[in-house]
Amino acid sequence: MSLENIVIQDAQIGQINFEQVKKRQRAKSFIKGMLFLLPSIILFSIFLFYPLGRTIYLSFFLTNAAGETTVFIGWQNYVNLFTSPIFMQSMKSTFLFVLYTVPFTIIISLFLAMIANEKLKGIGFFRTVYSSTMGISVAAASVFWLYLFHPSIGLLNMILETLGIDGIGWLTDPDWALFAVSITTIWMNIGFTFLILLGGLQSIDSYLYESADIDGAGYFYKVRRITIPMLSPTLFFVVTVTIINAFQTFGQIDILTQGGPVNSTNLVVYSIYREAFVNYKFGSASAQAVLLFIIILIMTFLQFKFGERKVHYQ
Template sequence: MLKTTTPEIEEIKTKTKKKHYSFSLNAKDKYYALLFLGPSLLILSVFVFYPMLKTLYISMFLTNTLGKTTVFNGFNNYTQLLSSPEYITSMISTLIYVLSVTVLTVSIGLLLANLASQKLAGIGVFRTLYSITMGVSVSVAAIFWLFIFNPSTGFFAIISNYLHLPVMNWLTDPKMAMWAVIITTVWMNLGFTFLILLGSISSVPTTLYEAASVEGASNRRQFFKITIPMISPTLFFVSTITLIDSFKSFGLIDLITKGGPTNSTNMLVYRIYKDAFYSGNYGQASSEAIILTIIIAFFTFLQFKFLEKRVNY
C-alpha cells in the first residue's frame, strides 16, 4: 500500500489552495466612477432624496396655506390621521381598489396573452386590439368611460333599457363608483400587462408543449404546469409593478369621480392632493404621503417575501 508523504500533501494543498484577489480602485478609477454616476446621483438627489426628506420634515410641523412650517407638531399629524374614521375609510377603499385592480389586471392580461399566443389566422388583429390602450392618454380614457357610464346615453344604459333592466348609477352610487374606477383602471393597464406577458409566453420553448401533447396532457394542464411556471418571473414582475402603480392612481379618479360620491373613491393619493392643494394643510398631506410610502413598501415586501418563493428562475 502506497503512503503519501507529508511533503507531498503540503505540495498538493499549496497547489489547490484558492487564491484570493483583492479589488481596489485607484484615484483615477474613482474619478471616472464619480464622473459617470454624478449626473444620476444629482438628478436623484434633487428630484427624489431631497423631496422625501423635505416631506418627512414638513410632516412634523403645522403649516400655513403657503406650505411654510409654523409650529413643531411631532407625531401628532400621524396620530390624528390614524385615529380619523375618514382616513381609515380612505385606506380601506384604497386597499380594495389596489387588490381588485392588481388581481383583475394580471388575470385578464394573462388570459388574453395566452389566447393571443395561439397561431391562428388573424390573431395579429386581436394582439393590436388588446394592446391599443397603451396609446390612450388618461384624459381621453376618462372621457371615453364617462360616456359609457352615462345613465342616459351610455353603453350600459342602452343595454339595460334594451333588456328592460334597471339602469345602474355608476357614478352616483358609492359602491358602483368604486367599480367604475376599477374597471377603467384595469382597462388602462391591460395593454402593458398584455404585451409583457405575451412576450414571456412566446419565449417558452415549444418542445415542452410538444412533449406534453405526446404524453396526452390537456391544454388546461399545459397552461398550469408549463406556461405558468415558465413565465413566473414575468408574472411576479407584472404583479409588483401593477400593485405599486395602483397605489399611485390619480388621473382617472380625478377626472371621473373626484373622490366621490361621499368619499367612496377618495383614495390615499387623491386625499393627499386635496389636503395639500385644496385645504392648504401641507403638514397633514406630508404625513399622509409618508404613511402611503410605508404601506407601499410593506406590500412590496410581502410580495417579495411570499410570492418570490414561487418564482422559477
C-alpha cells in the first residue's frame, strides 16, 4: 500500500530526488541511533564529563565549606601540593602500594589459575574457593584482616608468638602498615583476577598442547612457549585493570588505618577524601583528583603503547 502511495507521489513530481530521500533517511537513522545512546550519554555527561571539567575548574580556586568557589588562585593549589611533605608522602605511598600489589596479585592469580586449569576431579570446588574473594566486599575483607592484624589477639601475631617471634605492629608500625594493607588488597584482588585469567587459559585451544605433547615438550616448556604467549592479551587486560584499581584504593585504608600511622598509608584517594570531606578544602582536593586522573591517563597510555606491542593476539 505504502509502495503505491510513494509511487503516485513520485509520478506527480516526475523525477524522484534520491539525494533528498537519502539525506532524510540518514537524518532519521542518526536520530534513531542517538535515541538508543542518549540515556548513557546523558548520565556520562552529568556524572563523568561534567565532574571532570568541574574538578579541573575547582582546582584553581579556594572554596568555602559548601564547595562554592571564593578566590581564584591559579596554580597555587598545585604548587602547595608539590611543596607539601604530606602529599609527597601520599604519592610515594601510592606508587609503592601499586608496586607491591600489582605484580603479586598477577603472579599469585596466574599460578592459581594454572593449577585450577588442570583436568582433575573436584577442580570445580577449588575454582569456587579461589574466586570466592571476589564476592567479599571491601568492608568485610578489611574487617577480616583487621582482626588478623590485631596486635594482641590477632591470629597472625598469635602464630608468630607460638613460633617464638615477637609480634609485629602490622597496622601501627609505619614500616609495616603499607605492607599489611597491600596483603589485604592482594587477597581481595585474587578472586577477580583468577577468574579472568582462568577464562583466558580455557580459551587457549587444546590442540596446541596436544601437538606439543606429541613433540614431547615438558610442562614448563609448554607454559613458557604456549601458555604465556597465548595468554598475553588477558594478562595485558588484567595488569591494566589491577593498576587502575590500585590507584583508586579507598575502603581498606578507611577501615584498617585511616591513612596512618604518620601518613604512611595515606593513599591518594584517601587523601582526596580527607582533604575534601574532612578538611573541606575542595580546591586542594580537586587538584589532587586532577593529578590522579593524569596519572591514570598516563598509565593507561603507557600500557597501550608498550604493553600492546608485546601482546600476541590470535
